Amino acid sequence: MGKRQFLLVLSALVACFLVLSLFFFYESRTIAPEDPSPADRYRIQVVLKARANPPDFWRIVEMGVDVAAEEFGVYCEVSGPEQEIDVDTQIELVRAAIAKKPDALILAAGDYERLAPICEEAAKAGILIVVVDSDVDSDQKRALVATDNYELGSKLAQLVDELIGPEDAFGVVSHVKNVTTAIEREQGLLENVQNASRRLVGIAYCDSSIQTAKEQTIAMLRENPQIRCMVGLNESSALGIAYGIQELGLAGEVQIVACDSSQEQIQFMENGTIQACVVQNPFNMGYLSVQAAVDLLDGKKVEEYINTGSVIVTKRDLYKKENQKLLFPFTDEDG
Numbered sequence: 242m243g244k245r246q247f248l249l250v251l252s253a254l255v256a257c258f259l260v261l262s263l264f265f266f267y268e269s270r271t272i273a274p275e276d277p278s279p280a281d282r283y284r285i286q287v288v289l290k291a292r293a294n295p296p297d298f299w300r301i302v303e304m305g306v307d308v309a310a311e312e313f314g315v316y317c318e319v320s321g322p323e324q325e326i327d328v329d330t331q332i333e334l335v336r337a338a339i340a341k342k343p344d345a346l347i348l349a350a351g352d353y354e355r356l357a358p359i360c361e362e363a364a365k366a367g368i369l370i371v372v373v374d375s376d377v378d379s380d381q382k383r384a385l386v387a388t389d390n391y392e393l394g395s396k397l398a399q400l401v402d403e404l405i406g407p408e409d410a411f412g413v414v415s416h417v418k419n420v421t422t423a424i425e426r427e428q429g430l431l432e433n434v435q436n437a438s439r440r441l442v443g444i445a446y447c448d449s450s451i452q453t454a455k456e457q458t459i460a461m462l463r464e465n466p467q468i469r470c471m472v473g474l475n476e477s478s479a480l481g482i483a484y485g486i487q488e489l490g491l492a493g494e495v496q497i498v499a500c501d502s503s504q505e506q507i508q509f510m511e512n513g514t515i516q517a518c519v520v521q522n523p524f525n526m527g528y529l530s531v532q533a534a535v536d537l538l539d540g541k542k543v544e545e546y547i548n549t550g551s552v553i554v555t556k557r558d559l560y561k562k563e564n565q566k567l568l569f570p571f572t573d574e575d576g
Contacts, residue, residue, distance in 0.1 A: 281316040283538050285531065286338035287347040288331060289321035290375065290420075291449070297503035298476050298523050302349070302374070305527025313535045321349075325417055325449040325477075328352045335359045345369040345534040350377035352419050369537055373530040374523075376421040383537050386530040386547045388521045390422050393551045394429020394474075396519045397498050400553065401470055404496040404516055407435045409469040412461045413444040414454045414478040426474045426500065442468055447478050454481020455488070462489060469495060476501035479518070483509045502554065510556050517555045525549045 287306055289299050303319050310317040320338065322330035328351040338346055339362060346368050350356040357378040363370055364381035372382045401411055413430070415423045427444065431437045442465045447454035454477060462468055462485070471486065473479030479499030483506070486495050492514040499506060502520040509515040526549050533543045 281314060283315045283344040283535060284341070285310070285315055285317045285345045285347060285534055286341060286343040287317055287319040287530075288335050288338055288349070289319065290331065290349045290351045291323060291325045291327075292319075292321045293323060297505075298501055298521075301523040302527040305524040305529075306347070306531055307527075308524075309528040309531035309535075313531065315531065315535060317347075317531060318343075322351070325351055325420075328355050332356065332359050335363070339363050339366055339368060342366070343368060344538055345371060347371045347373055347530045347534060348377065349374040350420070351375070351417070353421050353424075354378050354419065369534060371530050371534045371537070373526050374422065384530075384533045384543050384545055384547060386526055386533055386549060388422075388526075388551050389548050390425035391429040393500065393519050393521070394426040394431075395433040396551060396553050397426070397430045397472055397474075397500065398433035400498045400517045400519070401430075401434050401472060404498065405469040408440065410440050410442050410465065410467045411470040411472060412442045412458075412465065412468050413472045413474065414457055414461075414482055415444055415446050416449045416475040416478055418446045423474060430472065430474075447481055449475065449477040451477050451481045451484065454478045455485040456481075458482045458485030459489060462486070462491065462495065471495060471497050473497065473499040476503050476506065479515065480505055480509075483514050487514060507559065510554075510559060513556070517553065520552050520554050522549045522551070 289302060291299050299321065306317050306319060320334045322334065331351045332355065335348065336359060346363050348356065348360070348370065350372060353376060360370055360377055360379040360381050370382045371384045371386065373386045376385055376387065405411065415427060417423055431441065443461060445457035445461065447457055458471060458481060471482045473482045479501060480503070482497055486492055486497065497515040499515050499518045502518050506515060506518060510518065529547055529549060533547060536543050
């Protein structure tokens with residue numbers, strides 16, 4: 242190799258090294274949270290059920306956490322497994338959060354029973370516990386910030402009865418079997434829909450996988466062509482149902498009643514695949530959980546249960562002013 246070629250190769254290697262160094266520097270800056278500053282009043286660890294599964298719901302919860310952290314002058318570090326079903330990873334993340342000795346832990350429990358022992362560990366370490374979205378079987382929590390999920394289920398029942406006849410069959414796709422959100426929504430639905438015992442074809446659990454929910458929907462409808470309505474008990478199950486019904490060419494023929502309001506769900510409502518949603522307020526869940534933790538750390542009294550509410554939204558309600566911040570939390574209010 243001549244001297245000129247050697248210098249060109251060397252220059253290329255140096256350039257590649259610099260680019261890679263800048264890439265990894267940028268990645269470390271964007272992935273790792275900044276260290277708490279002396280100005281932060283409290284350090285709070287937030288462990289969600291998932292960070293991206295699918296992204297909208299938990300992303301909005303995290304947005305609420307970020308806004309509250311800035312407003313109240315506290316440091317919040319958010320973690321969570323990639324998938325809601327990965328309870329083992331969530332337990333390890335809580336254990337890692339405890340090791341950082343925060344003032345408070347905000348937890349969205351991926352399993353009502355399995356997260357209880359780790360909450361006991363946190364309490365023994367002197368860490369204040371606030372639970373968000375999904376409850377945990379522990380008396381160590383100081384507050385629960387969540388939707389009234391039984392009420393949400395009863396609203397789904399109301400929609401089913403409005404959309405199909407009192408003897409028409411319906412099926413349900415739920416998310417994770419042993420989380421309180423699934424348990425309570427299912428109870429609210431089945432205890433309030435008319436003639437549930439005769440009309441319900443079955444309940445499938447998709448473990449918050451859109452693909453699994455799609456496959457379960459297709460199988461349920463092929464085995465039970467009499468079904469006139471499918472109910473999705475969270476964002477993932479609702480999207481899976483919509484994709485399954487589209488693939489079967491049954492959009493508009495089989496009604497869909499869903500929980501949550503991701504951007505994809507809104508698109509499905511606009512094109513008539515999903516008829517109605519019961520919408521939660523994940524931004525408020527994140528925001529109010531931080532506010533509750535701060536108030537408790539300040540020695541203030543906080544309600545043990547803070548209901549963040551839910552609203553029925555149909556296609557005709559999509560663009561009503563009162564629904565805008567619920568449905569489009571990523572847009573500027575004045576935009």
